Every structure is written in structure tokens, then in C-alpha cells.
Amino acid sequence: MPGGRSRPAYGHRCEGDEERGQPQRERGPGPLRATADRVARAHGVQVRTVAGDLLDPDVIQRIRGESADLDVGTFIYNAGANAYGSEFVEGDLAAFQKVIDLNITRQLELTRHFGARLKKRGKDAVVLIGSLSGYVGHEGISIYAAAKAFERIFAEGLWVELRPHGVHVLHPVLGVTRTPAMERLGLRMDLPGLDVADPGNVAEEILTLLGNGPVQVVGGNEERVRGSCGPDRARLVTEVAEGMRAMSPP
Numbered sequence: 001m002p003g004g005r006s007r008p009a010y011g012h013r014c015e016g017d018e019e020r021g022q023p024q025r026e027r028g029p030g031p032l033r034a035t036a037d038r039v040a041r042a043h044g045v046q047v048r049t050v051a052g053d054l055l056d057p058d059v060i061q062r063i064r065g066e067s068a069d070l071d072v073g074t075f076i077y078n079a080g081a082n083a084y085g086s087e088f089v090e091g092d093l094a095a096f097q098k099v100i101d102l103n104i105t106r107q108l109e110l111t112r113h114f115g116a117r118l119k120k121r122g123k124d125a126v127v128l129i130g131s132l133s134g135y136v137g138h139e140g141i142s143i144y145a146a147a148k149a150f151e152r153i154f155a156e157g158l159w160v161e162l163r164p165h166g167v168h169v170l171h172p173v174l175g176v177t178r179t180p181a182m183e184r185l186g187l188r189m190d191l192p193g194l195d196v197a198d199p200g201n202v203a204e205e206i207l208t209l210l211g212n213g214p215v216q217v218v219g220g221n222e223e224r225v226r227g228s229c230g231p232d233r234a235r236l237v238t239e240v241a242e243g244m245r246a247m248s249p250p
Contacts, residue, residue, distance in 0.1 A: 054079050054106045055098055064113055073121075074210070075114035077107050078129040080151070082144035096143045103147035108154075115158065118167045125168040125210045128155045132175045132221060135228035139241045152215060159214035170213040172206045175221040176247075195220055 029051035036047035050066045052059035080103040084095040111126060118124050133141065134148030155171035162169055177197045197219035209216045217225045228236060 055101055060106065060109050060113075063110065067114075072114060072117065073124040074127065075111070075118065075125070076127040076129070077110060078127075079106070080129065080131070080144075080148065082141045085140045085144075087140060088142050099143045100147060103144065104150055107151065111158070115162065115167070119162055119165045122166045125170060126158065126162070127170045127172065127206065127210070128158075129206075130155070130171045130173040130215070132173060132224060132228070134173070135225060136240045137233075137237050138244065140244075156214045163213075168211050168213055170206070170210055171215045172202075172209065173215065173217045173221065173225060174202060175219050175224060177202055177219070195224075 029049075032049050032051055036049050039045065040047045048066060048070065050059070050063050052062060054060075083099055083102060084092070086092070086095070088096070107128065111128065115126055118126065128151055130152050131148045133145040134150075134152050136145070138145040152171050152173070155169055159169035159171075175195060175197060177199055179199055202219055205218045206216075209218070228240075230236060
């Protein structure tokens with residue numbers, strides 16, 4: 001179920017046949033349908049879409065229903081995003097809950113559903129897209145960062161559980177990726193020393209790593225991850241906060 005940072009790119013790199021489905025998430029039915037049409041024309045496959053808001057509990061049942069007759073071979077959850085940013089003690093708890101629901105609750109619901117099907121099938125893969133944000137606490141997006149840390153540890157446990165049944169689990173860790181959503185935020189992606197990944201390249205790299213779980217850092221961000229895992233947390237968190245401020249629009 002591609003969505004989030006690189007959603008159209010995954011569709012163009014996931015091929016199948018008339019008996020296979022690739023659920024996707026786009027922002028609105030128009031872009032979703034356009035992406036589906038491009039993928040269908042490029043690869044000669046059928047693409048079935050479900051337009052809806054993942055924060056709406058009813059959409060989960062719709063996805064289950066629409067995919068019930070499909071031989072889904074790879075489940076990709078790339079719908080995580082920071083829908084609300086604020087200092088925690090000043091923020092809206094209901095809005096923070098939506099960040100948790102999108103990044104954790106819906107992911108768990110859909111992963112359990114499709115993961116059970118893949119376990120019974122005895123092969124294929126679950127991909128839970130991660131972020132460098134999950135390695136260090138972040139100013140203004142502390143809930144989102146914590147959710148991505150949860151996701152990484154969850155993926156590792158799921159990898160151990162499903163590996164004996166022939167199902168791969170991969171948590172690719174992405175850094176800054178040049179997507180329309182990032183550009184709409186006005187983030188400065190031209191800063192010296194900042195590695196900005198191309199969505200298509202990221203998608204292709206992830207698909208080559210499906211059997212190499214549980215966690216893989218993609219987009220050339222290995223050194224950044226190593227630098228985020230040291231014992232001096234005060235220094236690391238402060239450096240990340242300063243870097244994020246530099247990226248933010250004036």
C-alpha cells in the first residue's frame with residue numbers, strides 16, 4: 001500500500017499480472033487515479049484503487065473488502081506522515097492522536113490483516129517505511145519521531161515472527177526525500193551537506209532489499225544513522241534541532 005513520501009514511484013516499480021493487486025494511497029481520488037492509469041499503461045497491469053482517509057476507521061474495512069479477491073504479494077505501508085506539529089505541552093491532544101493513529105494504529109491494523117494472509121501464503125513481503133526521525137527526538141514533531149521509532153522496533157519483532165514462515169519484513173529508513181509534499185512545506189533542500197534523495201531511486205533501492213530485513217538505511221544515510229546512535233543524547237538532539245531549524249522556511 002504505497003503512500004506518503006514516494007507513493008507514485010513505488011507503483012511504477014511494482015509489476016504484476018491481472019491476478020495481482022497493489023493497493024496505493026494518494027492525496028485525493030484524482031491523483032490516485034492518475035497514478036493508477038500511468039502504472040497500468042506502463043506495465044500492462046490492472047490497478048485497483050481505494051480513495052479514502054486512513055484516519056477514517058471505515059476505510060480499513062473498505063481496503064479489506066476491495067482486496068479480498070486479490071493475490072496480494074507485497075504489502076507496503078508508506079502512509080506515515082506528521083500531520084500536526086507543535087510543542088507537546090502546548091499542543092492539541094486530539095491532533096497528536098491523529099498522528100499516532102496514522103503512523104501506528106492504522107499501520108498495525110493493516111499489517112495484521114495482510115501479514116496474516118502472507119503468513120498463510122508462506123512467502124512475499126511486508127514493507128513498513130521508516131524515517132531518520134525515529135532515531136532522535138525532534139522539536140515540534142516529538143510524537144511523529146516517537147511513532148517512527150516504535151515502527152522500527154515493531155518491524156524487527158515482526159521480522160522474527162514471520163521469517164520462519166517465508167515472509168520477508170523490511171523497514172527501510174529514509175532521509176530527506178524530494179517529494180511534492182516536502183516542497184509544499186517550503187523546506188530548504190539546497191543546504192550544503194544535505195543529502196536529498198529522489199523518490200524513484202528510493203523506491204527502486206527498497207525493492208532490491210526486500211529479502212534483507214529487518215532494517216535497511218536507504219538513500220545514502222548510513223552515516224547519519226550511525227551518528228544518531230551515540231550515547232551523548234543531549235548533543236545529538238541539539239544538533240538535530242539546529243539542523244531542522246536551518247531547513248525550515250523563514
